[in-house]
Every structure is written in structure tokens, then in C-alpha cells.
Amino acid sequence: MRTTIYLIRHGECTGNREGLFRGRYDFLLNEVGIEQARSLAGELKSVHFDAVYSSPLSRALETAKAICEGREIEPIVEQGFNNISLGSWEGKPKKEIAEKFPKEFRLWRTEPEKLRMEGAETLEKVQARAVKALARITEEWLGGSFAVLTHRAVIKPLIAGILGIPAPYFWKLHPETASYSIIEHTLERGYALTLFNQTKHLKEFIREDV
Secondary structure: OOEEEEEEEOOOEHHHHOOEOOOOOOOOEOHHHHHHHHHHHHHOOOOOOOEEEEOOOHHHHHHHHHHHOOOOOOOEEOHHHOOOOOHHHOOOEHHHHHHHOHHHHHHHHHOHHHOOOOOOOOHHHHHHHHHHHHHHHHHHOOOOEEEEEEOHHHHHHHHHHHHOOOOOOHHHOOOOOOOEEEEEEEOOOEEEEEEEEEOOOOOOOOOOOO
């Protein structure tokens, strides 16, 4: 009863390229992101998926649709994989946030697990909902294979949560845009990370350290 999970970050969007905080701001894929999604779909063409789940945000859903093209399945929107809510930071340049909120920005750069802001979601809450959603879906597809299309600020706490990695973990994991990781699950051992941040199918991507 080995279940295989492809954990995938969406393709590049304007927010990635221009250094903006994204959160739930609904950016579309840019030209690079569209090409990344196509390359990703080609890379995974021979992989069987019983289902493909996606964050409701356009950049993830567009990437999921590229993967589903030519298959007899459509992306299933899963709110548990929605991006972190960053409140007033969403859509704003990171440089601007660094100037206006130096204390909070410093926490984001060092230990974002401790960041608390009015109107924003904590990484602890993101982790709880993402792990819960993954557990539910894993139980539904025991012995099968499915994909999850989501965001950097979901992938990191999700991996930490299922593997028992304590905080601070956020800046120790770097999944790039349109990269994929593979998680395997068995009833005897639970979750195991067997591949992380595969990018060999990509011609280009930008590294984000903030």
C-alpha cells in the first residue's frame, strides 16, 4: 500500500520576477511560468496520477491544468493548499515592506515561524491545514498516486509537518518555481521524502532567498 505524492510548486509569476510578496494575491503565470508549466507537464507525462489537486490561486491552477492536459482528469481545487495569507503585505515590493516594517521583515528573513501580524496567517496554521488536507487525500488514494500543486509557503511547512522537522525550518528548504518533489507514504512508516526540488526539466528559474 505505497502511495506516491508529487508535491509541485507553481510556475513563475510576475510576483516572483518583480520581488513582490504574494500570499493570496492572485497573480497569473508570466511567459516564463507558462513555459515552465509546459516543461513540467512534459517531464511528468509518463507519470500516472489518479488525481491532481491544486490551490485555488490562478498560478497554481494554471500549472495544474497544464499537467492535466491529455489526461482524463481535471484539477481538484483544495483550499487546504491555498497560499499563506499575508494581509497588507500582499502584492507589495519586498523592499517597501523592509522599510515600513523592519522588525517584522527581519523575522521573515530569519525565523518566519515566529511572525505574527494582524490580518495575516501564521505558518503554524498553514502547516496544520496543509497536513490535514494531505492526510485526508492520502487516505482516499491509498496505494495510488496523486499530485499537489501549491506554493512555497505551503510546501515548506507541509514537508516539515509530515517529517517532524522542528522550527526553524522555513529557510532550510528551497523549492523553486515549477519544481517537483516526491513523497511516499506507507501505513507502516508514514511519510518519506524520496526526492526534493527536481528542476532538471527547467531552462530557467530565479532563486528567491526572501
